[in-house]
Amino acid sequence: xxxxxxxxxxxxxxxxxxxxxxxxxxxxxxxxxxxxxxxxxxxxxxxxxxxxxxxxxxxxxxxxxxxxxxxxxxxxxxxxxxxxxxxxxxxxxxxxxxxxxxxxxxxxxxxxxxxxxxxxxxxxxxxxxxxxxxxxxxxxxxxxxxxxxxxxxxxxxxxxxxxxxxxxxxxxxxxxxxxxxxxxxxxxxxxxxxxxxxxxxxxxxxxxxxxxxxxxxxxxxxxxxxxxxxxxxxxxxxxxxxxxxxxxxxxxxxxxxxxxxxxxxxxxxxxxxxxxxxxxxxxxxxxxxxxxxxxxxxxxxxxxxxxxxxxxxxxxxxxxxxxxx
Numbered sequence: 145x146x147x148x149x150x151x152x153x154x155x156x157x158x159x160x161x162x163x164x165x166x167x168x169x170x171x172x173x174x175x176x177x178x179x180x181x182x183x184x185x186x187x188x189x190x191x192x193x194x195x196x197x198x199x200x201x202x203x204x205x206x207x208x209x210x211x212x213x214x215x216x217x218x219x220x221x222x223x224x225x226x227x228x229x230x231x232x233x234x235x236x237x238x239x240x241x242x243x244x245x246x247x248x249x250x251x252x253x254x255x256x257x258x259x260x261x262x263x264x265x266x267x268x269x270x271x272x273x274x275x276x277x278x279x280x281x282x283x284x285x286x287x288x289x290x291x292x293x294x295x296x297x298x299x300x301x302x303x304x305x306x307x308x309x310x311x312x313x314x315x316x317x318x319x320x321x322x323x324x325x326x327x328x329x330x331x332x333x334x335x336x337x338x339x340x341x342x343x344x345x346x347x348x349x350x351x352x353x354x355x356x357x358x359x360x361x362x363x364x365x366x367x368x369x370x371x372x373x374x375x376x377x378x379x380x381x382x383x384x385x386x387x388x389x390x391x392x393x394x395x396x397x398x399x400x401x402x403x404x405x406x407x408x409x410x411x412x413x414x415x416x417x418x419x420x421x422x423x424x425x426x427x428x429x430x431x432x433x434x435x436x437x438x439x440x441x442x443x444x445x446x447x448x449x450x451x452x453x454x455x456x457x458x459x460x461x462x463x464x465x466x467x468x469x
Contacts, residue, residue, distance in 0.1 A: 177467070184454065184461035185358050189374050190287040192229060193358040194349050197437065197445050197466050203354040204347075209286055211345045212295070214334040215311075215326070218265055221272045222305045222328065225264040228362035230284030230292070231372055233258055234271065237278040242298045245317045251280050251294060258370060261363045263379060263410035265332070275299045275309075280316070281339055295339035306330055313342045332381065355383050355437060355445075356413075358462055363415065375415030376449075376462065378408075382440035385412035390434045390448060397446060397469060406438060417449050427452045427459060444469040 283292035314321030322342035451463035
C-alpha cells in the first residue's frame with residue numbers, strides 16, 4: 145500500500161510538468177518520507193499523551209487523574225477548563241462563604257457545566273472565573289469509572305489577573321484545604337492544578353513542541369447527551385487542522401493549501417474517525433478520511449489514521465501514517 149502511494153505521488157508530480165507550451169508549471173515542495181506512528185493511551189484509556197508528529201515521539205504523558213483543572217489568561221480575564229477525560233463538571237455555588245462546610249446533598253441540584261470539546265479558548269462563552277465566588281467541582285470518575293467526589297474552589301479578591309493571586313482548594317466538607325499562589329502566563333499558556341492533591345502540576349509541554357493530544361474526553365452527542373469518547377484533540381495554539389477525503393492525498397501533498405478552510409477547533413480530528421460495530425464487538429476505522437495539519441512554524445503534515453488496536457488486539461493505540469510536505 146505504501147509503495148502504491150509513492151508511485152501515485154511520483155506519477156502526479158511528473159504530470160505537473162507535462163504541460164502545454166508556454167504554460168508555467170508550479171514546482172511542488174519535495175515531500176518527506178512516509179512515517180508510521182503508534183502512540184497509545186492504554187487499553188483502559190487512563191493516559192493522556194502529548195505527541196509530536198514532526199519528531200515521531202511522545203513529548204509528555206500523564207495519568208488522567210494527575211490534574212483536575214487548568215487556568216489561562218484571555219482578553220484580560222481567566223478561563224477555567226476541566227479535565228474532561230474524567231467527565232468533570234463545575235458550577236458556581238449558591239453559597240458564597242468558603243468557610244461554610246457543605247455536603248453532597250447540598251450540591252445535587254446545582255447547574256453543572258462541562259468544558260467544550262471544541263476548546264475553551266475557541267467557544268463564544270468560555271467559563272470565565274470571578275474573584276470572591278465559590279465554585280464546586282465534580283471531580284468525575286477515576287480510571288476504573290468510579291466517582292471520585294467533589295471539591296470547592298475560590299479565588300482572591302483582585303483587580304488584575306496578570307498579578308499574583310491565591311487559589312484556595314478544599315474538600316466539600318472542609319476537612320482539608322490548601323492555598324496556592326499563582327502567577328499565570330501572560331501569553332495564555334495553561335497552568336494545571338490538582339484538586340485531589342491540592343497543588344499546582346506540570347502537565348502540558350511547551351507550545352510548538354507537540355501537535356496532537358491523545359486522550360479520552362467528554363463530547364456532547366445525540367442532541368444533548370454527554371459521552372466519554374477517545375480521540376485526538378489539538379489544543380496547541382500553534383496548530384490548525386483541515387479534514388479532507390483520503391482520495392485527495394496525492395493532490396494535497398503537492399497543491400497550494402492557502403485556500404483550505406483550516407480551523408483551530410480542538411476536536412477537528414476528534415473521535416469519529418472510528419465507529420463501534422455492535423455486531424462484531426469491535427471498532428472500525430474510517431480510512432476514507434485524512435487530516436491536513438499546519439503549525440505556526442510553517443510545517444505542514446498529512447495524517448491518515450489506520451488502526452485503534454495494538455498487536456495484542458487491545459484498543460487505545462492510535463496508529464496513523466504521516467508525511468511532511
